[in-house]
Amino acid sequence: MRKTKGFTFRKIFPFLLQSSLTRPSPFRAYSFVPFSPLAMLDPTILTIGGIVLGIAIIERILERWGVIDLVDQLAKIMRFILPVAFYSALFYFFATFIL
Structure with a gap:
């Protein structure tokens, strides 16, 4: 039978590695997201x-009343207005809240 020899951890790794295990000096970290989710409560964005929500509710009310022609015309207009309003609000949000 072979005789096994035991090694301690300090014999395998030299003493010089202990200096690299110390904590690094602190450094400043900057966030890429400099705004808070509460910034969405801006009056312009809420307006x-x-x-947009009011127009959608009016459209549903007109649909219930049976004024389908007016609802179709309003839907054609909203296909253009909704994306423009969304991207305008998004651009305004990023333009005003990024430092």
Whole structure:
């Protein structure tokens, strides 16, 4: 039978490695997201969202009343207005809240 020899951890790794295990000096970290989610409560963004939501509610009410021609015309207009309003609000948000 072979005789096994035991090694301690300090014999395998030299003493010089202990200096590299110390904590690095602190450094400043900067965030790539400099705004808070609460910044979405801006009155301009809430106004744009309220207008779009109001138009959608009016469209549903007109649909229930049976005024389908007016609903179709409003839907054609909203296909253009909704993306423009969304991207305008998004651009405004990033333009005003990024430092």
